[in-house]
Structure formats: structure tokens, C-alpha cells
Amino acid sequence: xxxxxxxxxxxxxxxxxxxxxxxxxxxxxxxxxxxxxxxxxxxxxxxxxxxxxxxxxxxxxxxxxxxxxxxxxxxxxxxxxxxxxxxxxxxxxxxxxxxxxxxxxxxxxxxxxxxxxx
Amino acid sequence: xxxxxxxxxxxxxxxxxxxxxxxxxxxxxxxxxxxxxxxxxxxxxxxxxxxxxxxxxxxxxxxxxxxxxxxxxxxxxxxxxxxxxxxxxxxxxxxxxxxxxxxxxxxxxxxxxxxxxxxxxxxxxxxxxxxxxxxxxxxxxxxxxxxxxxxxxxxxxxxxxxxxxxxxxxxxxxxxxxxxxxxxxxxxxxxxxxxxxxxxxxxxxxxxxxxxxxxxxxxxxxxxxxxxxxxxxxxxxxxxxxxxxxxxxxxxxxxxxxxxxxxxxxxxxxxxxxxxxxxxxxxxxxxxxxxxx
Numbered sequence: 001x002x003x004x005x006x007x008x009x010x011x012x013x014x015x016x017x018x019x020x021x022x023x024x025x026x027x028x029x030x031x032x033x034x035x036x037x038x039x040x041x042x043x044x045x046x047x048x049x050x051x052x053x054x055x056x057x058x059x060x061x062x063x064x065x066x067x068x069x070x071x072x073x074x075x076x077x078x079x080x081x082x083x084x085x086x087x088x089x090x091x092x093x094x095x096x097x098x099x100x101x102x103x104x105x106x107x108x109x110x111x112x113x114x115x116x117x118x
Numbered sequence: 119x120x121x122x123x124x125x126x127x128x129x130x131x132x133x134x135x136x137x138x139x140x141x142x143x144x145x146x147x148x149x150x151x152x153x154x155x156x157x158x159x160x161x162x163x164x165x166x167x168x169x170x171x172x173x174x175x176x177x178x179x180x181x182x183x184x185x186x187x188x189x190x191x192x193x194x195x196x197x198x199x200x201x202x203x204x205x206x207x208x209x210x211x212x213x214x215x216x217x218x219x220x221x222x223x224x225x226x227x228x229x230x231x232x233x234x235x236x237x238x239x240x241x242x243x244x245x246x247x248x249x250x251x252x253x254x255x256x257x258x259x260x261x262x263x264x265x266x267x268x269x270x271x272x273x274x275x276x277x278x279x280x281x282x283x284x285x286x287x288x289x290x291x292x293x294x295x296x297x298x299x300x301x302x303x304x305x306x307x308x309x310x311x312x313x314x315x316x317x318x319x320x321x322x323x324x325x326x327x328x329x330x331x332x333x334x335x336x337x338x339x340x341x342x343x344x345x346x347x348x349x350x351x352x353x354x355x356x357x358x359x360x361x362x363x364x365x366x367x368x369x370x371x372x373x374x375x376x377x378x379x380x381x382x383x384x385x386x387x388x389x390x391x392x393x394x395x396x397x398x399x400x401x402x403x404x405x406x407x408x409x410x411x
Contacts, residue, residue, distance in 0.1 A: 002310060003390075004333060004390050004391070004392045004393055005390045006334065006390075007330035007331070007333060007334055008310060008330055008333070009330055035292045038288065038292060039288065039289060039292055041310075042284065042285065042288060042310060042311065043310040043311065044147055044288075044310065044311050044312060044313045044329070045292060046146070046313045047310070047313070047329070047330060050330070
């Protein structure tokens with residue numbers, strides 16, 4: 001589940017964001033408690049708590065005292081907005097760089113997207 | 119709070135632990151990492167009041183644990199020797215701890231005995247290496263001591279038993295948080311369970327920080343030899359290897375965003391270093407401590 005690439009708390013935050021984006025977690029859904037999360041993924045609960053704290057800070061989750069943590073109503077829309085902003089720089093530009101390096105033309109890419117190569 | 123101050127342990131002319139100072143806040147799971155012979159067991163023996171330091175001090179909540187009845191009751195130290203009579207039955211040893219340990223949980227002990235498929239009627243001297251370790255883990259966890267110290271408790275356990283050990287330890291810690299110190303050199307297996315790591319090498323403290331921070335300290339930089347050398351100049355290099363004109367160096371110290379961009383625009387590729395590799399590099403024989411600082 002987790003790798004050495006980045007701090008685990010960040011990986012936890014990213015995986016919950018992915019669940020929100022995909023709709024696996026819906027607005028006002030309760031997320032697992034830090035202890036449940038720790039037991040499920042076999043990680044230290046302080047690490048899980050740090051991941052959740054980051055999501056609360058970013059407004060993806062909100063806390064209800066004594067009950068637990070829930071998905072913020074606008075979390076999905078906001079995450080989509082953020083990812084869309086990064087989409088062209090992080091995904092499209094990188095693909096175009098790779099295409100240039102290996103000699104794939106933009107025309108070929110367009111043709112592939114239009115279904116010509118499928 | 120556990121405080122070690124200039125803690126030194128000597129055996130004749132040999133110095134096993136050399137002037138270690140460290141503070142451990144209560145309620146966390148710590149990993150004490152070091153190679154064989156690095157001084158882990160000596161350090162833990164002092165911490166658990168099994169021996170006096172040669173110099174320096176250990177205090178637990180301000181008091182010296184040595185021959186301190188109230189503190190010693192709250193410390194369980196599970197080590198290789200099991201501190202048992204070899205001719206006794208495993209069940210007898212468990213009964214002894216049940217009487218000695220104020221927080222002993224008989225239900226948990228029974229559950230763990232079943233999990234590890236231990237036969238309480240077996241004599242301790244007749245247990246296999248792995249069963250011996252499992253018995254130690256049962257004592258360590260069921261004692262539920264506020265300070266639980268497990269010194270290489272996994273020795274001889276097969277992969278399935280080790281996984282069961284880690285799972286049971288985490289589950290019980292979640293229910294009953296306490297200070298747990300695990301000594302190990304199998305970091306990869308337990309890293310995710312540790313809140314903080316303490317690494318010692320040749321008796322000296324090398325690293326004490328939270329596991330996630332430590333995890334992000336290592337970076338491998340690969341590229342043309344002269345570009346790599348220029349980038350690595352002035353940084354702590356843990357390891358290097360070359361093949362033809364390509365060189366890879368393992369650096370210690372997290373790179374910030376600017377440094378990463380600088381490396382990438384120079385055509386260098388950056389990759390993470392696994393926590394086990396980082397540990398191996400930090401404690402390899404040819405390394406001196408000072409370079410890692």
C-alpha cells in the first residue's frame with residue numbers, strides 16, 4: 001500500500017483524496033478513525049493522525065467533536081479544481097515531452113485520441 | 119519521559135555504549151535500530167534496570183530505575199535469554215509473570231499463546247528458537263507494562279509469526295497505548311509501525327527522529343559523473359558507484375524544491391532511497407558518523 005517515495009502521512013492524504021475524487025467517499029461520509037485506519041493498514045496511529053490532520057487543514061475533511069471525521073461537502077469540487085489546474089502541466093506537458101524524445105508526433109497523438117489507432 | 123544523559127556502558131576495555139543522550143516521550147512506539155554489536159542490548163539493559171551505567175544517567179519520569187521497585191514493576195524487558203529456568207514449563211513462566219505484573223492480561227496471554235501455537239506444557243529448554251521468541255512476545259505484550267522493551271523479539275520466527283507479532287502488538291497498543299521500544303535490524307518490516315527511530319552505531323547515537331522524516335532523508339542522484347560530482351559537492355555522501363561515465367551517489371539530507379529543480383534541469387535523475395538501504399548506508403563499516411551529520 002505505502003512505499004518509500006514520500007512520507008506515509010502524505011500517501012494517506014493522497015489516497016483519501018483519490019477516494020473522494022472517484023466518489024468512493026461521498027460528501028458527509030464518515031472516514032475511518034485513526035485507530036481503525038492504523039489497524040487496517042498496519043501503520044502507526046500517529047502517522048495516520050498526521051495524514052488526517054493535513055486533510056482537515058486543507059478542508060477536505062471536517063471534524064465532529066467526539067464522533068469522528070467526515071468528508072467536506074465541497075471537497076470533491078475543490079479537489080477536481082486543483083487537479084484540473086495541474087492536469088496540463090503534470091500530465092499533458094509531460095506526455096508531450098516524452099513524445100518529442102521518442103519521436104511521436106502531435107498528429108499521431110491526436111489521431112490516437114480520436115480513436116484512429118484503437 | 120525517559121532521559122538518557124551521556125550514557126556510557128563499558129565492559130572492561132570495551133565500550134558498548136558511548137555517551138548517548140536522548141529523550142523519549144511517553145506513549146510512542148520506538149524503533150531502536152542498529153547492527154549486531156552496535157550496543158542496542160547494553161543500552162536497553164540499563165534502561166530496564168538490568169545493569170548500572172558505567173557513567174552518565176538514565177531517568178524515567180525523573181527517577182533512576184536501578185533497584186527502584188516501583189519503576190521496575192512497570193518495565194518489561196524481553197530479551198534473548200528469557201530470564202527463565204530452562205527446565206520450567208512455558209506455562210510456569212507465564213504464571214510467574216501473571217503474579218508479578220500488575221497490568222497482566224490473562225485473556226490476551228491466552229489468545230497470543232493460541233496465535234503462536236505455543237504449548238504451555240513444553241519445557242522452555244525444549245522450545246525451538248522461534249517458539250522461544252514467541253513466548254517472549256507473549257510475556258512482553260500481556261504484561262502491558264507502561265514501558266515495554268522488546269529486544270530483537272522476532273529472532274527465529276518465520277515470516278508468518280513475525281507478521282502475527284507485529285499485528286498483535288499494534289492492535290494491543292491501539293487499545294492500550296504505552297511506550298514500546300522495539301530493537302531490530304529488520305527495519306523494512308516494522309518501519310510503518312514506528313513513530314520514531316533511534317539509530318545507534320558502534321555505541322553512538324546516529325539518528326533520532328520521526329520515522330516519516332527519516333524516510334525522506336535519503337536521495338539517490340544519478341547522471342553524468344562530473345555533473346553528479348558537482349551536485350554532490352559539500353553534501354553528505356553515503357555511498358557512490360560508477361559505471362562507465364555514469365555515477366550514482368546516495369545523499370543524506372532531504373532536498374528542497376529548488377534543489378530538486380536544479381538537479382533535474384542539470385539532467386540528473388533523483389530517486390528515493392528505501393529506509394532499509396538508508397539504515398545500511400548510515401551504519402556501514404566504512405562510514406564515519408561525522409559525515410552523516
